Amino acid sequence: MFEYAPAPESRDIVDIRPSYGLFINGEWVDPLGEGRDKTVNPASEEVLAEVAVAGEADVDRAVQAARKAFAVWSAMPGSERAKYIFRIARIIQERARELAVLESLDNGKPIRESRDVDLPLVAAHFFYYAGWADKLSYAGFGPSPQPLGVAGQVIPWNFPLLMLAWKIAPALACGNTVVLKPAETTPLTALAFAEICRQADLPPGVVNIVTGAGETGAALVAHPDVDKVAFTGSTEVGRLIARSVAGSRKKLTLELGGKAANIVFEDAALDQAVEGIVNGIFFNQGHVCCAGSRLLVQESVAEELLDALKRRLSTLRLGDPLDKNTDIGAINSAAQLAKIRELSEAGEAEGAERWSPACPIPDKGFWFPPTIFTGVAQSHRIAREEIFGPVLSVLTFRTPAEAVEKANNTPYGLSAGVWTEKGSLMLWMASRLRAGVVWSNTFNKFDPTSPFGGYKESGYGREGGRHGLEAYLAV
Structure with missing residues (x-):
């Protein structure tokens, strides 16, 4: 680096x-x-x-x-x-x-x-x-x-x-x-x-x-x-x-609030998907109501994708928000930091595996490292509740029908992302996801001409x- x-x-x-x-x-x-x-x-x-x-x-x-x-x-x-x-x-x-x-x-x-x-x-x-x-x-x-x-x-x-x-x-x-x-x-x-x-x-x-x-x-x-x-x-x-x-x-x-699913199929361009996943959940420290906080990845490429994602997270810089090289800034308040910590500890207590890259945390201010949870079940709090922080829960699926079922298994419905090279699969997914916005091979793209809501x-x-x-x- x-x-x-x-x-x-x-x-x-x-x-x-x-x-x-x-x-x-x-x-x-x-x-x-x-x-x-x-x-x-x-x-x-x-x-x-x-x-x-x-x-x-x-x-x-x-x-x-x-x-x-x-x-x-x-x-x-x-x-x-x-x-x-x-x-x-x-x-x-x-x-x-x-x-x-x-x-x-x-x-x-x-x-x-x-x-x-x-x-x-x-x-x-x-x-x-x-x-x-x-x-x-x-x-x-x-x-x-x-x-x-x-x-x-x-x-x-x-x-x-x-x-x-x-x-x-x-x-x-x-x-x-x-x-x-x-x-x-x-x-x-x-x-x-x-x-x-x-x-x-x-x-x-x-x-x-x-x-x-x-x-x-x-x-x-x-x-x-x-x-x-x-x-x-x-x-x-x-x-x-x-x-x-x-x-x-x-x-x-x-x-x-939201608990958006970011869904990656085995035919997706994985390097592009990794960038989209990072943008989906670590942009603005995860303080995004439509953040892709649940990663649903097809089982056949899950290990490859996670390895690439961890390598990418190791290059992110956490620190002074006014530094032009900074990727991850400060958590907005002590109260929000406490909520992120509490839900992350609940994830570990419920059996999910926690991983963060090695990154120094400043002595003053409110900070939380980018974090990934694997081995997450649908019943875990980190898969159900909005964390509103830089925390990603990873689940896997085998079929498109299972991906739809898992993505829609939430009280929220603000956004979703789908990563696939197949246009027919993209449209099939978009018509079944109960989300106000469905992004295709991208995430967190906004335009004043486009409506947004849940x-x-x-x-x-x-x-x-x-x-x-x-x-x-x-x-």
């Missing part, structure tokens, strides 16, 4: 304030209460900033600002709304390096991923939905679809800015206004986005950002003047939200593409 000299990205491009308020009606305001949270760098445990905690009264202020702005924003011609959204997209491109560094500092993901995956996709979503803003009557949802009103949006910590883009871009294109709550551990890029809204001269109140933890999100979801709720996060919280809005007039989309306990509704407009329109 080559020895690489450190290649750190400079932090100097980022200006982090010591303290942040709430972004309501186009202005930074202090919370009415005195609650403050600290956001930390998970790679070093250094405190980055203090962030306000919004209470019910603060959430109400934000919703009322969004309601007032809705009258102006929804009446604006789509071509005019598009200009603002295009402007936001251009500013994101111009500030991409700064935003990528900020994301890696706050989240722990490698700068290579923030810079080359997250930020290009963030800008692409705003560009794509800006293009739809004046074409809604041609989207297939009736001749004159109307916006819903105020959208309350709650996003997770694994892709903070990208999830913001998935939520805000279609909402604005359709003429809605937004109150967004970022995750409590990763608020900084959402707060930077507030400044981008000001830079783009977005009318006050069209986008409002309230920070805080679960109680803030619950207040937003339950607010009687919110017309649409969009949530990405855990299935447990998704259930609570579904119960909270049941019986109300609120429109709801949920994008929840079945069963992975939620309902679609984000992205033309389908993503429907959730923000009264049709």
Whole structure:
């Protein structure tokens, strides 16, 4: 293995304030209460900033600002709304390096991923939905679809800015206004986005950002003047939200957990499959709801594939997220690290065999090495529960029918991957897998023009593409 000299990205491009308020009606305001949270760098445990905690009264202020702005924003011609959204997209491109560094500092993901995956996709979503803003009557949802009103949006910590883009871009294109709550551990890029809204001269109140933890999100979801709720996060919280809005007039989309199967057949290009498996589960430290956390490999090539996979994992570099050579960054929080450790220990206790490459773990921060479990049974917790970390469970199969049976034997249904050279087998598998997205000889490929969402306990509704407009329109 080559020895690489450190290649750190400079932090100097980022200006982090010591303290942040709430972004309501186009202005930074202090919370009415005195609650403050600290956001930390998970790679070093250094405190980055203090962030306000919004209470019910603060959430109400934000919703009322969004309601007032809705009258102006929804009446604006789509071509005019598009200009603002295009402007936001251009500013994101111009500030991409700064935003990528900020994301890696706050989240722990490698700068290579923030810079080359997250930020290009963030800008692409705003560009794509800006293009739809004046074409809604041609989207297939009736001749004159109307916006819903105020959208309350709650996003997770694994892709903070990208999830913001998935939520805000279609909402604005359709003429809605937004109150967004970022995750409590990763608020900084959402707060930077507030400044981008000001830079783009977005009318006050069209986008409002309230920070805080679960109680803030619950207040937003339950607010009687919110017309649409969009949530990405855990299935447990998704259930609570579904119960909270049941019986109300609120429109709801949920994008929840996953336990995706990555299925490799004996005729697959194995070296290509190994790269896809690594990308499927170790990208973003496995903090991906559609991660390919269950590898189903045909028995005849299982040993060969595992040998190649272990060799590949031995070349991955774990360490400083701001180093351009880093493949595996920091786990986002101490709480998430504890969950990954607990489920990994359960895997060993249930009889699965654990393997990790030799890799030094930094003294400070939250770290977990890339890990493979073999000898996994369908009944094991590591095969059933979402670990949301760099942990891969390996199972084998003999026939395509068995692969389908094992892949679908989960309460989740967000994604799947199939690796085969046979087009007929690929289509046969795709038609039988109960997953919202099925990737063919690849994994974790996203595009703003393509819808994404799940079945069963992975939620309902679609984000992205033309389908993503429907959730923000009264049709």
